[in-house]
Amino acid sequence: MRYAIYFTPSQDEPLARIAANWLGRDPFGAATRPVEAVGELSAAEVAFHTASARRYGFHATLKAPFRLAGNETEASLRAALDSFAEGTQAVIIPRLVVGQIDGFFALVPEAPVPALNRFAGDVV
Template sequence: MRYALYFTPPKDDPLTSLAALWLGRDAFSDEIFSDKAIGPVPAGHAELTADPRRYGFHATLKAPFELAGSVTERDLLDVAAEFASQTKAFTIPELVLGQIGHFFALVPGSLHQPLQDFASRVVKTFEPFRAPLSDHDVARRQPEGLTEPQRANLLRWGYPYVNDEFRFHMTLTGRVPAERQAEMHDVLLERFADHTGKPLDVSGLAVFIEDERGAPFTVRSWLPLAGA
């Protein structure tokens, strides 16, 4: 079993519902949705959303990890609850549609330091719960293609994109072929128009679980931040 610390809006948030329909699965309930549930979609929609569908709608804070041998799930959940209760909710000023390489995601309109600081605190607070990466897991990250700071992060924190390398993103697609990127951009811009160009409340911390490697990630616990 693996665990992850993610951000996702609350279960009943309109963005959560819309993203679940778009991806084809709700990470809170594990309910599956067919393309028919959201109306017209691009050709190959199910394939183009397969990877983010498995992970559920989220932004990674602490990437998936196996528990260290000295701790239990109860320990993790207790510390997560304490962390959330002592961390103030805040707002990202603007959410926009972004393209990162060959995939699309909802991202902040500009770098927001409170968000960077929040993510870094999550990484460091929950590091004692993470078992060391196996050689296979390190190789899977293709360290030869990472920058030196990213390789150092991978070995120190188990994930390349933390601290100064962290960029908040809520993934909406897998890899989209170059010839289809303009079409996908327009579809997503229309589909998520009610949520882009507007603030996003960071009001909770979610513990996700993966029962076995390759299984869908589901929400084990969603914890409101202080003042949310």
């Protein structure tokens, strides 16, 4: 089995609500609705550019899909994640902008955030 580690804002966070409206899918309730035109993009263009994101829902990938080492279990992964989360300080990203990563649009830091880079290394 493969695992991945993602972050998503809680259901009631404004960013989660805005993303769900824009993508046309609420990942918490799985409700869908037709996407709407945005600015100069038609509804069809928005649907095309958000198809992958709509399938997965609004999230940040902390650790891409991986397989557990042979001597590890899902329970040990959960315990390690709990311990990591308890001992890790929040990372503040001052400003996000729209950028592209591997051919898809993403919210990315406007400028380098050393604490975020340290966090990414610690997650791995």
